[in-house]
Amino acid sequence: MSSIETPDIVVIGGGIAGGAFSTVMARAGHSVLMLEITEQHRDVVRGEWLAPWGVVEAQRLGLYDLYRSHGAHHLKRHISYDDDIDRAEAEAKAMAFEALVPGGLGPLTIGHPRLCGILDDAAVAAGARFVRGVRKTHVTPGVRPTVTFEHHGVAHEIKPRLVVAADGRHGKTVQQMGFKVESDPPHHWFSGMLVENAHGWPDDLQSIGVAGDVNYFIFPQGDGKARLYQGVALDQKARFMGEDAPQRFVEGFRLDCLPDNGAAISEAKPASHCFVYPNNDTWIDLPVGPGVVAIGDAAGHNDPTIGQGLSVSHRDVRVLTDILNASLDWSPAALQPYADERRERLRRLRLAARLPAVRDCEFDAAGRARRERLRGKFMIDPMITGLALATIIGPETVPAEVFDARALDAALA
Numbered sequence: 230m231s232s233i234e235t236p237d238i239v240v241i242g243g244g245i246a247g248g249a250f251s252t253v254m255a256r257a258g259h260s261v262l263m264l265e266i267t268e269q270h271r272d273v274v275r276g277e278w279l280a281p282w283g284v285v286e287a288q289r290l291g292l293y294d295l296y297r298s299h300g301a302h303h304l305k306r307h308i309s310y311d312d313d314i315d316r317a318e319a320e321a322k323a324m325a326f327e328a329l330v331p332g333g334l335g336p337l338t339i340g341h342p343r344l345c346g347i348l349d350d351a352a353v354a355a356g357a358r359f360v361r362g363v364r365k366t367h368v369t370p371g372v373r374p375t376v377t378f379e380h381h382g383v384a385h386e387i388k389p390r391l392v393v394a395a396d397g398r399h400g401k402t403v404q405q406m407g408f409k410v411e412s413d414p415p416h417h418w419f420s421g422m423l424v425e426n427a428h429g430w431p432d433d434l435q436s437i438g439v440a441g442d443v444n445y446f447i448f449p450q451g452d453g454k455a456r457l458y459q460g461v462a463l464d465q466k467a468r469f470m471g472e473d474a475p476q477r478f479v480e481g482f483r484l485d486c487l488p489d490n491g492a493a494i495s496e497a498k499p500a501s502h503c504f505v506y507p508n509n510d511t512w513i514d515l516p517v518g519p520g521v522v523a524i525g526d527a528a529g530h531n532d533p534t535i536g537q538g539l540s541v542s543h544r545d546v547r548v549l550t551d552i553l554n555a556s557l558d559w560s561p562a563a564l565q566p567y568a569d570e571r572r573e574r575l576r577r578l579r580l581a582a583r584l585p586a587v588r589d590c591e592f593d594a595a596g597r598a599r600r601e602r603l604r605g606k607f608m609i610d611p612m613i614t615g616l617a618l619a620t621i622i623g624p625e626t627v628p629a630e631v632f633d634a635r636a637l638d639a640a641l642a
Contacts, residue, residue, distance in 0.1 A: 236260040236358070239376045240393045241366060241402045243267075243359060245276055245341070246525025246542040247395030248348025253290055253550045255355035262387070263352060263359045264366060264378060266396075270342040274421035274504040276538050277344075277456045278448050279337040281330040282623030283540025286547050287337070292348075299347050301339040302451035305433040310486040312440040313597065314604075319438075319486075330622060336435065338450045340423070368392050368405045374520030391559050394523040398511065398530045406521040408513045410529065413579070415507035417444075417590040419533050420469045421458040422478050423501040428453040429493030439600065440484040442592040444585075446536075447482075447494060457482065457494065460534065460590045466505060475499035508532050508586060512575045517564040524549060529575060532582035534590070535620045541578070545571060577624035577632045581616045587641045599641065612636055 238254060240247045243265035251261045279287065279301075287293040307324040310316065326335030353359050366378040376387045394402035403410060432449045439445075444460035459481060461468055469478045482494035512529035516522060525542040549567045553559060588596075588603050606613045615631030624632075 234260075235387055236262040236389050238262070238391045238393060239264065239387060239389045240395055241368065241376075242394070242396035242400060242525075242527065243349050243361070244270070244345050244395060244397055244525070245348060245539065246527070246545060247393070248345060248352055249290065249292060249543060249546045250393060250395060250524060250550065251352035251357045251359075252292070252348055252355055253546060254553065255352055255357040256291070257550070257554050259553075261352065261357040262389070263349070263357055264363045264376075265349075265359070265361045266363055266366070268362050270345040272340075272342050272423065272501045274341075274423070274456075274501065275506075275533060276341045276542075277338055277450070278536045278539065279339075279543070280537060280540040280623075281326060281332075281334060281336060281621055282626070283537075283543050284334050284337050285332070285623075286540065286543035290543060290547050290550075292351075292543075295347065295351055296337065296339060296344070299339070299343070300451070301337050302432070302449065303337055304335045304435045304449065306335075306431075306435070308434060308436050310436055310438040310440075310484075310488075311600075312438075312484070312486045313601065314486070316486065316488070326621075336448075338448050338456065340450065340454075366402070368394070368402055368521060370406055370519045370521045372519055390520070391553075392521045394521065394527040395525050396527050398526040400527050403513065403516070403523050403527055406518055406523065408516055408518070408523060408528075410511055410513055412511040413509050415463065415509040416586045417460050417462055417508050418466050418468075418505055419458060419460050419508045420478065420503060420505045421456065422475055422499060422503045424455050424457060424479055424494070424497035425500045426453050427455045427493055427497035429489070429496075430455060436487070437589075438486060439589050439592075440486050443481060444534075444589040445482060445484070453497075454500070455494065455497070458533075460508065462590070462592065469503045469505055474503040475501070478503045506533070508534050508590075510575070510579045510582065512572075512579070514572050515568055516571065517561050517568045519561060522549065522564055522567070528571065531575065531578045532586060534586045535578070535582045537578055537582075537620060541574070544574065574624050577619060577627075580632050580634060580637055581619045581624065583637060584613070584616045584641070603640070606640075610640075612640065
């Protein structure tokens, strides 16, 4: 078995979490090896909306200017166009992010494959080594963990100080590390796609709303591009599947509640596959062990209904790298504060996601009545307001008493 130069850290996965972590640690002077199974990042239709609190994390990590220099696009306004609200009334209630967010910066949008490449390049520029096309990667935890893998038919074995699992929600590394993954049942299906030539839609305006039997999302990326999502009931999985799914998906935005009946979106050009995936949460309460730690989606992903994945990954990277760069002690006990902070953060975000999942993705008469009742409580009921704000300004900035599962269940009953 061949051996390559042993680094301080091996990162399994070259996506957003892995690339950001590798960049920060390489910039701090650590030797980092990134291992990635793919030869080229593909569009997985997720991870393209960085919440304002995630923007702050990117700034703290020294990554924000990098994103902006590569075309990351800020959104300034939010309007909820619903089919049971007059369009003029919805526009009168438009939310300006600069009035809500400390620092005034709204969400940041950028294509997922492009962001992965930006971070991979930044990591390499900072001194990290990046190896693509690896196969049969396996991690054995320990005071000196072991990583084995094959590259171009050659087997390698490395014993670094730390192994970081960053291979996403479908990766196998956390299982090898012995971490327990928990999940809740899906509530509805989520589907997404990228479109081009949507120049008729304001490029600073995001919109989320409910129309008929669909919960829609519109997130412009500038230059006429927009990432679209739709949430549908569990019995509608096949709704946006098949060869003609992209065209049917975009035509699904021909909605009376949208300006010009949604023509700016429904007449746009599909620019990606149309993916369908469940909306549920997964989590690992203890993502640290001897010589190993998990970050990003590999450590558990939040319900995509509230789009917190990018922000969660950036916070993971910031909290973990702060600990690693502050001390030579990289033991599980030293990393425990990361595990504790992440556990509570994901618990709060699970509750924050449950509110819109139930409110906006149940389309029968009872669901419509619930939406109307909860709409009247926004900015009045501290829990309803707090759960909504947690996804914008950060779950830790909202009073802890807001995150009461029993109170939320009662509100949704």
